[in-house]
Amino acid sequence: xxxAPGSIVDLCGTDGRFQALAQPHSSEQWRNAHAYNEQWxxxxxxxxxxxxxxxxxxxxxxxxxxxLLDSIYASASYSEPAPPAAHARLEIQDYEREGxxxxxxxxxxxxVPHGRIVQLADSxxxxxxxxxxxxxxxxxxxxxPDAPPPxxxxxxxxxxxxxxxxxxxxxxxxxxxxxAPRPPSVATPAHHDYSHSPFxxxxxxxxxxxxxxxxxxxxxxxxxxxxxxxxxLALCAQIGDALHAVRRSLxxxxxxxxxxxxxxxxxxxxxxxxxxxxxxxxxxxxxALSDVSLCALSANQYERVRRLLxxxxxxxxxxxxxxxxxxxxxxxRHFSSVLRNVYSEIQHHVEKQKQIKEERRTRTVRVAQLGHxxxxxPSTVAVA
Numbered sequence: 001x002x003x004a005p006g007s008i009v010d011l012c013g014t015d016g017r018f019q020a021l022a023q024p025h026s027s028e029q030w031r032n033a034h035a036y037n038e039q040w041x042x043x044x045x046x047x048x049x050x051x052x053x054x055x056x057x058x059x060x061x062x063x064x065x066x067x068l069l070d071s072i073y074a075s076a077s078y079s080e081p082a083p084p085a086a087h088a089r090l091e092i093q094d095y096e097r098e099g100x101x102x103x104x105x106x107x108x109x110x111x112v113p114h115g116r117i118v119q120l121a122d123s124x125x126x127x128x129x130x131x132x133x134x135x136x137x138x139x140x141x142x143x144x145p146d147a148p149p150p151x152x153x154x155x156x157x158x159x160x161x162x163x164x165x166x167x168x169x170x171x172x173x174x175x176x177x178x179x180a181p182r183p184p185s186v187a188t189p190a191h192h193d194y195s196h197s198p199f200x201x202x203x204x205x206x207x208x209x210x211x212x213x214x215x216x217x218x219x220x221x222x223x224x225x226x227x228x229x230x231x232x233l234a235l236c237a238q239i240g241d242a243l244h245a246v247r248r249s250l251x252x253x254x255x256x257x258x259x260x261x262x263x264x265x266x267x268x269x270x271x272x273x274x275x276x277x278x279x280x281x282x283x284x285x286x287x288a289l290s291d292v293s294l295c296a297l298s299a300n301q302y303e304r305v306r307r308l309l310x311x312x313x314x315x316x317x318x319x320x321x322x323x324x325x326x327x328x329x330x331x332x333r334h335f336s337s338v339l340r341n342v343y344s345e346i347q348h349h350v351e352k353q354k355q356i357k358e359e360r361r362t363r364t365v366r367v368a369q370l371g372h373x374x375x376x377x378p379s380t381v382a383v384a
């Protein structure tokens with residue numbers, strides 16, 4: 001119920017909500033204060049400051065009444081700012097943007113491709129942050145509808161890693177366990193023996209068989225042309241012979257004993273590995289070339305296919321000759337090693353025979369000298 005003018009009446013109700021603020025001096029002030037209380041003030045569930053209580057008979061100190069009344073009337077006179085209209089026109093900000101789309105003095109848009117980051121002092125940052133927040137409430141950082149899009153990304157040519165570098169990289173499997181590999185030994189130089197395991201050897205032979213099938217397919221395509229060229233058919237036959245020569249040269253690897261294979265030098269092993277990888281690349285390119293439809297090619301494209309086939313023939317013939325030369329040198333090196341071992345044994349036997357003869361001669365001389373001292377003849381002492 002209302003009390004005397006200017007006194008506090010029923011600050012909190014039974015539900016803990018701030019129901020009535022004060023008894024103003026007029027009914028108009030009372031209605032305004034009551035409406036403001038119902039709209040803006042939340043409910044208080046605790047008496048942490050010793051000023052409010054759910055009990056209606058709670059006594060408020062006299063020194064707290066004046067402060068409470070001043071805050072109530074000040075809050076009643078407060079008015080919320082009107083929200084910005086949704087159809088308000090976007091204005092240009094009063095700060096200069098670095099990078100992206102911007103506006104010049106005449107109002108035209110222009111694109112700045114690069115920006116910069118400026119470090120501000122704490123005092124400058126604190127002073128300008130309020131203005132930026134106020135501007136961001138009333139305007140959005142958006143481009144006008146007629147602004148052109150940013151330029152397209154510039155195309156550039158990316159240089160690929162050379163095949164010689166790629167082939168030297170070790171194979172890394174993504175499904176391997178997550179432990180760090182051990183570093184290679186310093187005493188043993190790192191090299192990859194791609195023909196050491198039987199699986200790799202069989203894989204190389206299978207690749208050559210696939211290359212032979214690709215050549216047969218190309219031969220059939222050349223023969224199916226309206227006007228087949230005999231030179232092209234002969235070139236396909238020569239490539240097939242070169243593939244068979246490479247297969248025969250690789251099969252010589254099975255005839256070399258392990259002790260013979262261990263006699264190769266590091267340069268010989270690296271060259272042999274590089275030639276095996278070159279053979280794999282040549283067979284892959286030949287397989288890709290066999291998928292070309294010869295009937296749909298122009299004259300220039302047909303001539304290019306012919307030049308590529310000639311290069312493949314020269315490459316395969318060179319690989320077959322180099323493989324044979326490698327195995328021939330390895331066999332000669334093995335024979336040389338065997339001859340050196342035999343010669344060393346013969347020299348050791350000769351030295352041993354010389355040592356035996358020298359020991360016999362020394363013993364004979366000593367016996368002869370001993371008989372001369374005893375008054376005997378040397379012949380008698382030697383016979384004895």
